[in-house]
Amino acid sequence: MFTRSLFETADMAAQGALLAEVAGLVEARRVxxxxxxxxxxxxxxxxxxxxxxxxxxxxxxxxxLEGF
Incomplete structure (x- = not known):
């Protein structure tokens, strides 16, 4: 999930786009x-x-489990 930011890859900004897409799918109740x-x-x-x-x-x- 966070490999791009962990290794600071050239396409690191793509992670934000992926997270935004997933957030939209969750909000639309498709995921x-x-x-x-x-x-x-x-x-x-x-x-x-x-x-x-x-x-x-x-x-x-x-x-x-909560409380880490």
Missing amino acids: RSTLVETLGPIDAATLKHAHAAIESGSTRGKLV
């Missing part, structure tokens, strides 16, 4: 997030819950 659940702050209990959910094999989409 949806795969987020299914926000679990809360990072602590032992939340990590245990997230790990169990992933290990179960039934999780669809992304889980989010």
Whole structure:
């Protein structure tokens, strides 16, 4: 995603155009997030819950941990 800016490539400005295009698609609801659940702050209990959910094999989409 950010390779151009990380390596300061000659076409670095193209990243802004790509992000603007994706933002337009999200606003037009043509692209949806795969987020299914926000679990809360990072602590032992939340990590245990997230790990169990992933290990179960039934999780669809992304889980989010907050508080980095």
